[in-house]
Amino acid sequence: MTTIVLIPGAMHGAWVFEPLLAELSERGLTAVAVDLPSSSADTASIGSLTDDVDAIRAAVADIDGPVVLAAHSYGGVPARAAAGTIESVRGLVMIAAFALPVGASLLQAQGGEFPPSYERSADGRGVKIGDIAETIYSGVPQDVVERALPRVQWQSVESFTQPAPAEPGPDVTVTTVIATEDKALPADQQRQWAEASDAQVSVASGHSPHVSHPGVVADAIADTVRRVDAAS
Template identity: 50%
Template sequence: MNPTVVLVHGAMHTPWIFDPLRERLTARGIASRAVQLPSSDPDSAAAQGLTEDVDVVRAEIAAVGGPVVLAAHSYGGVPATWAAAEAGQVAELVYLAAFALEAGTSMMEWMGGDFPPTWIHSPDGLAVKAGDAEESIFSGVDPALTAQAVERLNWQGTRAFTEKLGAAPTGVPMSYVVATEDPALPPAVQEEWAARAAHVLRVPSGHSPHLSHTDDVAGLLAEAVARAAAQE
C-alpha cells in the first residue's frame, strides 16, 4: 500500500491552507488527507486544546489503514509529534517550519510565558488570533492568496498553548523544511530542530513554505513517500 500524506495545519488555520500543496501531491500520484484541528474554530468558546488536537490527528492516521507520512506546519508540529509517538503507522514525520518541542514542554513555555503583543485576545479570554498575519504568517506569499488565507483564520484555543506535549517519538525518521526568511519562527531555532532530522530542505521562505514554495515542499514529501514505500 502506497503511503498517504496526512497534513496537520498550524494555529488558527483550516485544512484549506493545504489545497495548493495537495494539488501538487495529487499530480504526483500521492494520496493526501488534511485534518481540522479542534483548537482552531470560528467560535472562540468552541476552540479546544492540544489534547483534543492529538486525538484528531491520531484518528486520522488510524483511518488511513496503512503507512503514513505525517507532515505538520507551525503549531501543528506539536500534536503531530505527540501522535507520531503513539502511532506505529507513521513512517516519517515532516516539519514544515514547525515546532519540534521536547516532551513535557508547552508552546507557552517556549514563547516565554506570554503571547506575542500583536495577537488579539477573544472577549471571553478563551482564544487568540494573530493580528499581523500578513507579515508574520504569510510573508512572501502571493497577495491574493494571502488575502484568502487571512479571511479564513480562526480563533485558536489558549489550551493549545498551555498544555504540555505528552510524548515525542524516538524511532520515527524526521525531515525538516527550514524557512530561512521566517519572521514568526526564528530560522536559527528551526536549524536547531533540523539538526535532529535525517533530511533537511532549506527554502528562502517566510512562515508558510507550503504556500510560497509549494513545488519544493511537494518534492520533499514525495521523497518521504518514496522512502516509506521502499520500507514496505
C-alpha cells in the same frame, strides 16, 4: 501505499493546504488534510492540544497502510505526539514547525507570554495573531493573502499552554523543512531542532512555504514517502 496526512498550524484549517494538495496529486501521491479542534470560529467549543492529537489519531485510524504526517508550525506539536504513539505513522515532515521537547509548551517556546500583537477573544479562551499578514504570510502573493485572511480563526489558549506529551521514536523517518526567511519562527531555531532529523530541506521562504513554495514542500514530502516505502 503510503498516505500523507497534512496538519495545519495555529488559526488555520485544512483549506490552507490547497496548493500543496494539488502538487502532491501531480506527483501521484495520496494525501488528506485535517482540521484541528484547537482552531475554531467559536471559542465556546474550541479544543485543546489533547483534542488535536485525538483528531489526528482518528484520521489515521481510517487509513490502511503506512502514514506520513506533514505538519506546519504549531501543528508540529500534536503531529510529533501522534508520531510517537501511533504505530502506522512511519514518517513525519516538519514544515517550519515547532519541534518541542516533551514537557515544553508552545507558550514557553515563545518566551512565556503572548506577544503584544496577539488579539484575545472576549471570553479569554482564544487568541489570534494581529500582524498575521506580515508574520505568517510573508512572501506570499497579496491576492492569496487576501483570500486567506478571512478564513483565519481563533486558536485556543489551552493549546499554547499544554505541554508536548510525546515525540517520535527512532523508527519514524523525520524530515525538516526550514524556512530561511521566517519572521514567526527564527530559522536558527528551526535548524537547531532539525539536527535530530533524518533529512533537512531549506527553502527561501517566510513562515508558510506550503503556500509560497508548495512544489519544494511536495518534493520533501515525496522523498520522505520514498524512504518510508523503502523501509517497509
